[in-house]
Amino acid sequence: MVSRVIPVDPFDLVIFGGTGDLARRKILPALFRRYCAGQIPPEAVIIGAARADYDASGYRDFAAEAIREFAPGRSCEDGTLGQFLDRLDFVTLDARGDTGWGDLAARLQQGRVRAFYFSVGPGLFGDLAERLHKWGVADPDSRIVVEKPFGHDLATARELNQTLAAHFQESQIYRIDHYLGKETVQNLMAVRFGNMLFEPLWNAQYVDHIQITVAETVGVGGRGEYYDTAGAMRDMMQNHLMQLLCLIAMEPPARFEPDAVRDEKLKVIRALDDVLPHHIVRGQYDAQQGAENAHPSYREAVGNPRSKTESYIALKTHVSNWRWAGTPFYLRTGKRLKARSSVISVMFKETPHSIFGAEAGRHANVLTIRLQPNEGITLQVTIKEPGPGGMRLVDVPLDMTFAEALGPEGSDPPDAYERLIMDVIRGNQTLFMRGDEVEAAWAWTDPIIAGWVRRGEVPKPYDSGSTGPGDADLLMQRDGREWRGIVP
Numbered sequence: 300m301v302s303r304v305i306p307v308d309p310f311d312l313v314i315f316g317g318t319g320d321l322a323r324r325k326i327l328p329a330l331f332r333r334y335c336a337g338q339i340p341p342e343a344v345i346i347g348a349a350r351a352d353y354d355a356s357g358y359r360d361f362a363a364e365a366i367r368e369f370a371p372g373r374s375c376e377d378g379t380l381g382q383f384l385d386r387l388d389f390v391t392l393d394a395r396g397d398t399g400w401g402d403l404a405a406r407l408q409q410g411r412v413r414a415f416y417f418s419v420g421p422g423l424f425g426d427l428a429e430r431l432h433k434w435g436v437a438d439p440d441s442r443i444v445v446e447k448p449f450g451h452d453l454a455t456a457r458e459l460n461q462t463l464a465a466h467f468q469e470s471q472i473y474r475i476d477h478y479l480g481k482e483t484v485q486n487l488m489a490v491r492f493g494n495m496l497f498e499p500l501w502n503a504q505y506v507d508h509i510q511i512t513v514a515e516t517v518g519v520g521g522r523g524e525y526y527d528t529a530g531a532m533r534d535m536m537q538n539h540l541m542q543l544l545c546l547i548a549m550e551p552p553a554r555f556e557p558d559a560v561r562d563e564k565l566k567v568i569r570a571l572d573d574v575l576p577h578h579i580v581r582g583q584y585d586a587q588q589g590a591e592n593a594h595p596s597y598r599e600a601v602g603n604p605r606s607k608t609e610s611y612i613a614l615k616t617h618v619s620n621w622r623w624a625g626t627p628f629y630l631r632t633g634k635r636l637k638a639r640s641s642v643i644s645v646m647f648k649e650t651p652h653s654i655f656g657a658e659a660g661r662h663a664n665v666l667t668i669r670l671q672p673n674e675g676i677t678l679q680v681t682i683k684e685p686g687p688g689g690m691r692l693v694d695v696p697l698d699m700t701f702a703e704a705l706g707p708e709g710s711d712p713p714d715a716y717e718r719l720i721m722d723v724i725r726g727n728q729t730l731f732m733r734g735d736e737v738e739a740a741w742a743w744t745d746p747i748i749a750g751w752v753r754r755g756e757v758p759k760p761y762d763s764g765s766t767g768p769g770d771a772d773l774l775m776q777r778d779g780r781e782w783r784g785i786v787p
């Protein structure tokens with residue numbers, strides 16, 4: 300099966316922070332891949348804007364190096380890289396001053412889509428929004444793309460929304476959560492709302508519980524200073540896991556349109572129960588010894604020997620509405636865990652009675668949505684173990700992995716950033732968070748964090764390479780359940 304690539308309209312895309320880590324690792328490689336796929340028209344212009352003293356040629360060298368490192372193995376002849384690089388330009392610009400803005404305004408063309416990617420620290424978002432207007436760089440149809448973190452709590456998120464709203468309509472603001480750009484996340488919506496099979500069972504009557512795991516093997520890396528002010532709750536739970544929960548729990552929107560989808564997600568967040576203190580486990584990773592893979596503890600990595608910030612969190616919550624009352628949602632995320640694995644498991648209830656006798660056991664279906672690595676969806680079903688010798692039952696996965704079903708395109712779906720940037724150019728906000736969603740997520744998160752601070756809670760240490768603190772297992776075991784394994 301060959302997927303159709305529909306080219307976007309010619310555009311000018313300005314990457315503020317165009318020399319930063321995100322631009323190097325994600326944005327430029329994603330744009331290059333879309334160019335190779337034929338989605339970006341040859342008239343498009345991509346302008347890096349940052350304080351660095353590059354000219355266009357210097358920026359092209361920077362981009363070429365980034366693409367060779369972070370977009371390797373793409374079937375794109377050398378000539379195409381040169382053509383792509385020709386689309387690149389650079390403006391030295393200060394977000395906090397007046398340097399470079401007139402120059403930038405002069406380089407943009409009339410009558411085409413303008414998008415401004417804020418790939419800078421959040422402290423500069425307001426400065427950029429203000430100067431885009433002051434210098435007449437943005438027009439009423441311009442889009443701005445805002446990276447995470449979107450606020451530190453409800454008050455700061457609200458303030459940021461207000462700052463952006465002073466210069467841009469909500470329909471112009473694209474708040475990125477790159478988890479929403481993953482192929483499988485959209486496929487989850489296709490599976491739910493494109494089939495008759497699942498939706499009638501998608502409720503508390505048939506679903507025992509839901510598990511969402513986002514496990515990383517990496518530590519805080521070079522982000523230690525920032526991370527220690529945030530922690531897993533702010534860095535991962537409030538945004539990525541919350542968004543995944545919304546897509547699992549939301550009602551079918553009337554149409555697959557931005558506000559229809561976002562209205563339903565918002566209702567889920569607003570229906571979330573407060574989380575009880577004994578339904579949360581926080582952890583902090585220990586150092587790993589040994590010649591191979593030795594690394595410092597969390598506290599050493601962030602340079603804060605008394606840090607109370609969590610690098611791991613597991614919690615249980617409920618979506619209190621007619622569909623989900625009584626079905627717990629277990630969410631966990633952490634760093635330095637056993638494997639890199641992001642998985643949603645919809646755990647259906649066991650059959651009410653086994654006609655095959657006690658020895659055949661009771662079985663339950665599991666729908667597994669794997670976001671990374673190896674994106675794909677499997678449904679665990681029970682069948683008879685082949686061969687003579689009686690009725691023995693065995694659980695096997697019905698595999699909807701794209702590699703098999705969809706051929707080469709399915710095995711190598713576009714990176715989340717590729718899809719999201721193209722959606723910005725197309726003007727489709729479905730996979731971006733609306734301001735009220737972000738605020739509602741913070742409104743749920745804030746009291747939880749305030750509780751830890753009030754009680755002076757210290758996270759539990761856990762071994763690197765493990766599945767997290769033992770208390771997280773107890774959280775499940777107390778309910779007679781267990782976590783699915785963290786497997787690559």
Ligand code: NAD
Nearest residue numbers: 316317318319320321349350393394418419420421446447
């Ligand atoms: P970075 O520090 O590597 O790059 C920052 C960029 O901003 C540089 O190009 C720098 O020149 C530019 N800049 C700084 N001050 C400026 C000023 N006054 N005027 C003009 N340009 C200025 O940061 P990053 O890692 O690329 O992150 C950028 C944003 O993306 C941040 O908001 C970050 O939280 C977010 N983010 C990054 C990642 C990632 O993987 N790096 C992932 C998710 C979100």
